Amino acid sequence: MDIASLIGLIAGIVFLVVSILLLGDFQFSAVGAFADAPSAMVVIGGALASVLIAQPMPNIIKALKAAKFVFLPPNFDHADAIARIITLSNLARREGVLALEESAQGMDDKFLQKGVMLVVDGADPELVRSVLETEMAFVENRHNAVRAVWDMLANWAPAWGMAGTMIALVLMMGNLTDIDALASSMALAMITTFYGAIVANFLAGPISKKLGTFNAEEMLLKEVLIEGILSIQNGENPRIIEEKLKAFLAPSLRSSGDDGGGS
Numbered sequence: 001m002d003i004a005s006l007i008g009l010i011a012g013i014v015f016l017v018v019s020i021l022l023l024g025d026f027q028f029s030a031v032g033a034f035a036d037a038p039s040a041m042v043v044i045g046g047a048l049a050s051v052l053i054a055q056p057m058p059n060i061i062k063a064l065k066a067a068k069f070v071f072l073p074p075n076f077d078h079a080d081a082i083a084r085i086i087t088l089s090n091l092a093r094r095e096g097v098l099a100l101e102e103s104a105q106g107m108d109d110k111f112l113q114k115g116v117m118l119v120v121d122g123a124d125p126e127l128v129r130s131v132l133e134t135e136m137a138f139v140e141n142r143h144n145a146v147r148a149v150w151d152m153l154a155n156w157a158p159a160w161g162m163a164g165t166m167i168a169l170v171l172m173m174g175n176l177t178d179i180d181a182l183a184s185s186m187a188l189a190m191i192t193t194f195y196g197a198i199v200a201n202f203l204a205g206p207i208s209k210k211l212g213t214f215n216a217e218e219m220l221l222k223e224v225l226i227e228g229i230l231s232i233q234n235g236e237n238p239r240i241i242e243e244k245l246k247a248f249l250a251p252s253l254r255s256s257g258d259d260g261g262g263s
Contacts, residue, residue: 046160063149085228153204161196
């Protein structure tokens with residue numbers, strides 16, 4: 001569970017509700033005044049409709065599924081990746097590169113497995129780098145396609161909020177003599193803009209940014225693996241490989257890689 005996301009969600013809701021209560025003299029009916037189905041339909045429904053027009057359905061489905069990572073983030077353990085590289089380096093140093101094939105068979109990291117198998121098969125180092133960097137680029141492209149859905153929601157929700165405001169103003173101008181209809185239209189005009197801001201700045205925008213953070217972490221992990229694989233192929237000393245790969249980590253995390261066993 002990502003504590004920051006959970007705290008942010010709860011804090012945002014609490015601050016909004018408390019602010020409404022403070023401005024409404026602690027009348028709980030003030031909170032209910034912000035619940036408006038037509039406004040939600042205009043903003044959420046309209047923004048979703050725009051995204052459906054702009055994006056293919058598979059991307060939208062992936063984006064909705066990816067939202068879970070905001071609270072259940074993937075684990076990118078860079079120190080553990082370095083330890084695995086050092087273990088493979090020690091094995092290659094003792095028994096030769098071909099000995100890595102058996103270790104590669106049981107790897108759950110397909111990216112690392114592919115790189116090791118390319119080395120075992122005797123591929124040229126430039127080819128190894130090219131293949132892995134190409135796969136890395138396409139992984140990032142897929143991530144960006146998912147983030148684009150949330151970015152579009154963040155960009156278009158405020159616009160649909162303004163559209164709702166204009167709808168309400170048109171209705172209001174057509175019913176200036178009806179006080180009840182005038183009040184209802186005024187509420188719709190304000191609330192749609194409010195909903196647009198909430199969807200953009202409290203939901204869609206933050207989700208996109210958090211997914212972008214995870215993408216950066218995964219790309220860094222893959223860079224570590226690429227450098228480690230190529231270092232093994234070049235026959236570098238495991239201790240030197242360890243120190244080289246630690247440069248990718250923040251200083252506070254580097255000590256956790258000391259148990260890699262370079263020799």
